[in-house]
Amino acid sequence: MITVGIDLGTQSVKAVILKDGAVISRGQAFSGFDPAKAAEQAVGEALKKVKLSINDVDHVTATGSGMDMAPYSNSTISMMGADAKAGVYLFPKARTIIDVGAEEARAVKCDEKGFMVDFVVNERCAAGAGAFIEAMARALEVKLEDMGPLSLKAERASPINATCVIFGESDVVTLIHRQESKPEIARAVFDAMADRVSSMVHRLGINPDVVLVGGVAKDDGFVASLKRKLGVDVLIPEYPEFAGALGAALIAVSRVKETQK
Amino acid sequence: MKKQSEEKKYMPEISRREIDELRNAIKATSQKIIAENIERMKKTDINRPEAMQYFDEIANFFGTREKEIRTAKEKGKKVIGYMCLFAPTELILAADAIPVRVNSGWYDTSKLGDRVVPVEVCPMVRSTIGAKMIGLSPYLELSDALISVLTCDGMTKLGEILSDYKPIWTMALPRVKDSTQSMHLWNEEIKTAKGQIEALTGNKIKRKQLKSAIDLTQKATKAFRRLQELRKGSPVIMGRDAMLVNQTYMWDDIKRWTEKTEALCDELEKRARQKIWACPPDTPRVMVTGTPMIWPDNWKLPTLIEEANPQGVLVADELCSSERILYDPVGVDEWSMNDMLNAIGERYLMASTCPCFTSEDGNEDRINWLLNKIKEWNIQGVIYYVIRGCMLHAMEYMRVKKVLDHINIPVYYLDTEYTREDVGQMKTRVEAFLEMLTARVDL
Numbered sequence: 001m002i003t004v005g006i007d008l009g010t011q012s013v014k015a016v017i018l019k020d021g022a023v024i025s026r027g028q029a030f031s032g033f034d035p036a037k038a039a040e041q042a043v044g045e046a047l048k049k050v051k052l053s054i055n056d057v058d059h060v061t062a063t064g065s066g067m068d069m070a071p072y073s074n075s076t077i078s079m080m081g082a083d084a085k086a087g088v089y090l091f092p093k094a095r096t097i098i099d100v101g102a103e104e105a106r107a108v109k110c111d112e113k114g115f116m117v118d119f120v121v122n123e124r125c126a127a128g129a130g131a132f133i134e135a136m137a138r139a140l141e142v143k144l145e146d147m148g149p150l151s152l153k154a155e156r157a158s159p160i161n162a163t164c165v166i167f168g169e170s171d172v173v174t175l176i177h178r179q180e181s182k183p184e185i186a187r188a189v190f191d192a193m194a195d196r197v198s199s200m201v202h203r204l205g206i207n208p209d210v211v212l213v214g215g216v217a218k219d220d221g222f223v224a225s226l227k228r229k230l231g232v233d234v235l236i237p238e239y240p241e242f243a244g245a246l247g248a249a250l251i252a253v254s255r256v257k258e259t260q261k
Numbered sequence: 262m263k264k265q266s267e268e269k270k271y272m273p274e275i276s277r278r279e280i281d282e283l284r285n286a287i288k289a290t291s292q293k294i295i296a297e298n299i300e301r302m303k304k305t306d307i308n309r310p311e312a313m314q315y316f317d318e319i320a321n322f323f324g325t326r327e328k329e330i331r332t333a334k335e336k337g338k339k340v341i342g343y344m345c346l347f348a349p350t351e352l353i354l355a356a357d358a359i360p361v362r363v364n365s366g367w368y369d370t371s372k373l374g375d376r377v378v379p380v381e382v383c384p385m386v387r388s389t390i391g392a393k394m395i396g397l398s399p400y401l402e403l404s405d406a407l408i409s410v411l412t413c414d415g416m417t418k419l420g421e422i423l424s425d426y427k428p429i430w431t432m433a434l435p436r437v438k439d440s441t442q443s444m445h446l447w448n449e450e451i452k453t454a455k456g457q458i459e460a461l462t463g464n465k466i467k468r469k470q471l472k473s474a475i476d477l478t479q480k481a482t483k484a485f486r487r488l489q490e491l492r493k494g495s496p497v498i499m500g501r502d503a504m505l506v507n508q509t510y511m512w513d514d515i516k517r518w519t520e521k522t523e524a525l526c527d528e529l530e531k532r533a534r535q536k537i538w539a540c541p542p543d544t545p546r547v548m549v550t551g552t553p554m555i556w557p558d559n560w561k562l563p564t565l566i567e568e569a570n571p572q573g574v575l576v577a578d579e580l581c582s583s584e585r586i587l588y589d590p591v592g593v594d595e596w597s598m599n600d601m602l603n604a605i606g607e608r609y610l611m612a613s614t615c616p617c618f619t620s621e622d623g624n625e626d627r628i629n630w631l632l633n634k635i636k637e638w639n640i641q642g643v644i645y646y647v648i649r650g651c652m653l654h655a656m657e658y659m660r661v662k663k664v665l666d667h668i669n670i671p672v673y674y675l676d677t678e679y680t681r682e683d684v685g686q687m688k689t690r691v692e693a694f695l696e697m698l699t700a701r702v703d704l
Contacts, residue, residue, distance in 0.1 A: 065689065076570070078693030081700075115700045118671060121690055 001256055002057045004043060005249030006073065007082070007242075008035050008066030011102035011130070011215070015042040016245040017050060017057075021253050025050045026242055035066040043072065061252040063244050065104075075255050080108045080119040082247030087211045088114035089250055090237045095207035098226075098234075099243065100197060100216035102130040107201045114250075120204050127168055128196035130216045136189040139172045140182055147186050148221030154187035168192065186221060194225035201230065211235045213243035269425040272394060273376050284395040287369045288323065291397075295321055295557045298564070305567050306499045306539040310532070312525035313502055319509045319518075320556060326512060327399040330359055334403060339462045342404030342427075344389070344419060345412045346581050347434060347609045351591060352455050354474035354515065356462040361400040362511035363407065364582070365389040366555025370397060371679040377422060383650035384679035385555065386415040390422055400512050406461055408454065410434050412617040413653055430457045438610060438620040448606040455602070468598050475591050475601060481515050484522040485587040488529075492576045493638050495542040497529040500575020501563045502539075507583040508556050540567075540574050545698035547573045548634055550661070551646035551654045553582030561677070561684060562646055565691045573695045577638040579614060579630055588612065616653035627657070628664050635670055642698045643672040644691070648679065671697060 001021075007014045013035060017025040027046030029038040039062075047053060054072055062070030063082040070076070077085075079099070087097035088110060097108045105128040109118040122128040137144045158180055160171040168189075175185045201210075210232055216222050217240035227234050237243065299317050303309050319326050334340060339358040341348075346362075353360040365371075365388040373394050374387025392398045401407075406428040409420025420429045432450045435443035459465055488506060491497055506525065510518055532538075547566055554562060566573040578584050589612035593604045614627035634640060643665060647654045658674055665672045673694045677683055 065685070078689065078696050080693040081696050116693070116697050118673075119693060119697075120674075 001253065002052065003249050003252035003256060004046075004057050004060045004072070005082070005245040005247065005252060006039050006043060006060065006062045006064075006067075006070050007079075007244035007248060008039055008062060008064035008070055009101055009215075009244070010065055010104070012241075013038040013042045013064075013066075014242050014245040015039070015046045016242050016249045017046050017052070018249045018253060019050075021250070023246065023249075026239065026245075028241075031066065036069045036071055039066075039069070040071050059252040059256045061248040061255065063248040075252070077248050077251045079244055080106060080116050080121075082244045082251065083213060084108045084110035084116040084247070085114045085250045086243040086247035087213065088112070089246065090243070091209055091211050091235050093209045094211040094235065096201065096204070096210045097243075098197065098201060098210065098212045099214040100129055100212070100222070101214040102216075105129045105197050105200065105214075105216075107197075107204050109204050109207060118204055120200050122196065122200055128193055128200065130214075132168060132193055133189060133216070133219065133222070135169055136172055136186075139169050139176075140185060142182065142186070147189070148219040150183050151186035151190050151221035152224060153183040154181070156184060157191055158184050158188045160188045160192045187225070190219075190221045190225035191229070193222060194229045197226060198229035206230060206232060208232055209235055211237070213237065213240040215241040217241070271377055271422040272390075272425045275394065280395050283373070284397055287367065287395065287397055290369060291367060291557060292321075292323060298557055298560050301564060301568065302499065302501050302505070306502065308532070308537050308539065309502065310498060310525055310528045312521065312528045313505075315521045316502075316506050316509050316525075319513050320505055322399055322557070326514075327403075329514070330361070330400070330403050333359060339405045340400075340403045341406055341408065341458065341461070342401060343408040343410070345410040345416055345434075345615075346586065346613065347410040347412070347432065348408040349451055349454055349605050349609060350515075351471065351474040351478055351605050352451070352458050352466060354477060355466045355470040356458045356464040357470075358405075358458065358462050358464075361404065363389065363398060363401040363404060364553065364555050365392040365398060365401075366557060366559040367392055367397065368558040368679045368681060370395065378418075381650055383413070383415040383552075384648050385553065385559075386419045386650075388679055389419060393423055393426060406430055406457070408432060412615060413651075415650065428461075430454060434610075434617070436618060438613075438618040438624075438626070439622055444606070444610065447610050448603055451602055451606045451609075468596070468601070471598065471601050472596050475593060475605070477515055477519075478587075479590045481510065481519045481522075482587045482590040484519045484526065485510070487526045488522055489577070489584060489588075491526060491529045491533070494533065495536075496539045496544065496546075496574045496576065497532045497537075499539045499567055500547075500578075501560070501567055504554070504563060504575070504578065504583045505556065507586055510586055511582075540572060544572055544574045545695055546576045546639055546641045547644060547695075547698075548577040548579070548631075548638070548640045548642075549575060549644045549646050550579040550631060551644075552648045552651040553580050554646070555582050558681075559648075559679065561681070561687065562644065562675070562691070565684070565688055566644070566695070569688065569692050569695050571692070571695050571699045573642075573691075573698070577634045577640060579627070579634065581613075581615060585612075585614065616657045628661065631661065632664070632668070635665075635668070640670065642694060643670060644694065645672055645674045647674065647676045649676060 015027040025046040027042040029041040060072045062073040087094040105122040342363040370391030371384045371388035373391030591608045
């Protein structure tokens with residue numbers, strides 16, 4: 001059985017292909033102005049790697065903010081539902097899944113079967129999400145990928161207020177004027193973000209194991225800050241940005257099984 | 262130079278031309294939205310009750326009901342507007358005046374309200390200010406006086422701001438609901454309101470008139486409760502339709518509203534016997550609690566719930582714009598004037614589950630309402646709805662969540678603004694929540 005999960009995120013589209021429930025391929029493309037076309041690309045790339053065509057696929061499940069635009073899609077699953085499914089698949093003891101993407105952060109509480117039982121989403125503000133790091137990297141004239149390693153060099157923390165990207169930026173400018181070092185400002189950025197994410201998770205209650213997924217999970221600076229704020233260990237899978245697509249592909253498996261019943 | 266008494270305390274000076282342009286544009290949009298909402302409600306329930314047609318008509322702010330009130334006014338009747346649910350409707354009716362609730366649900370006028378108060382202020386308050394600024398709301402315009410009950414901060418100042426245009430009668434609401442002093446103060450406020458109503462209308466409220474006014478609202482309450490009772494079983498009516506019926510009470514003729522609601526209930530009972538459902542009986546049953554949702558624009562959440570994939574059905578709510586309007590009748594023992602006034606006072610104060618209160622007994626009323634609804638109406642999930650700036654509802658969330666967690670009822674906190682732009686994000690959340698409820702059913 002071949003199933004495909006497509007995650008149409010705000011910044012990039014991810015596709016995961018499963019054969020009998022195990023990952024065999026992945027593909028990714030920038031969402032850009034035409035997310036549907038990006039999704040075709042991501043799926044095409046993933047299929048090509050394993051020499052399959054879309055006709056070989058039994059079921060496609062889409063997720064992400066653009067899921068209604070997904071090509072080939074047979075069904076959809078909410079992003080939170082996909083996170084829960086993927087989190088428990090990757091780490092069977094996972095009960096809290098935190099997903100920090102480009103524009104949104106969310107946390108899902110789930111049961112042992114990977115069904116979500118509660119969730120929270122950051123309140124329509126990108127300050128707890130990846131876009132915040134991007135904006136702050138610009139303010140610091142640092143490459144996005146250098147922000148994490150830079151922050152880890154900081155010797156102390158200088159607090160800023162991440163209530164919103166725009167105000168956050170003016171806070172960063174204040175630190176620049178105070179002639180704080182770049183590593184310390186970078187750390188301040190991650191601490192502020194982690195603060196927002198952790199208070200969101202606290203509203204849900206922290207049930208171990210805690211798993212972090214989404215593109216921002218690849219940023220060591222953020223991960224270090226989040227672990228400090230949460231006070232518990234945070235598990236990160238190998239391909240955290242593909243968690244949504246993986247969850248959708250796993251849902252596709254159960255949808256195929258449902259129809260076979 | 263203008264006399265000080267002519268100068269507005271709060272409201273900006275706007276040219277006649279700008280007012281007309283804004284009103285015409287927003288009114289046109291609003292008429293479109295009213296028609297569109299009704300169309301969507303019809304589409305959701307292909308067996309939508311025929312009796313809904315009447316309420317659709319009353320739901321048109323710029324239609325028959327406006328004309329009716331205008332005509333009554335020309336014949337000398339007075340119109341008394343109010344914001345919060347504590348205004349003693351029975352006294353207004355007893356003085357042969359027309360009660361109308363004037364809280365605004367228009368999104369576009371909230372942006373106009375920003376000219377007077379900051380964006381952090383409750384959007385319903387900002388929207389009402391904006392509606393007054395351009396004379397959009399027929400009921401607000403037709404009001405001869407407004408009863409402003411000092412509930413939350415927003416409502417307290419709204420009355421003061423509207424005093425730039427209308428006579429305002431404030432009623433001080435005690436914050437401790439169940440103390441002896443509170444009841445005493447509130448009963449005095451009721452008596453003062455009676456005097457003000459009599460002075461405006463020139464009609465002395467006598468025992469007989471008050472008795473028949475109470476009788477009228479008691480009958481309305483009976484019809485109202487009958488409708489909510491019918492929502493206990495498999496869905497015979499969509500939540501949006503029921504909400505619209507509940508809400509039209511705020512500006513309709515009460516006697517006619519009661520008759521039409523009873524007729525609707527007859528039709529619904531027939532549908533139940535024939536097993537004609539408004540949606541599949543296994544549709545997840547949702548309740549909403551929190552800040553009011555006012556027709557026509559702020560119909561966003563109920564629409565999302567009932568048009569979502571997977572679909573949900575609203576079977577109950579705890580909103581002062583819907584089920585809390587009439588849930589409790591005025592309970593009179595002796596039909597003496599004093600007893601009736603006390604009974605009215607008690608009904609408005611004690612029955613309210615508004616978060617502006619706290620109480621000596623631990624403020625349990627709202628929790629008890631929710632628990633009763635969940636049990637009796639077989640609720641599977643609760644959406645806790647907060648519009649930005651509604652501090653009191655936002656602050657009570659944890660209390661409610663803890664109680665619902667305890668009985669294993671999922672509750673989701675959803676906050677929004679008076680805006681159409683966040684519908685996409687809200688949809689994601691509502692659908693995830695409904696998906697979660699569906700998964701629980703499947704298990």
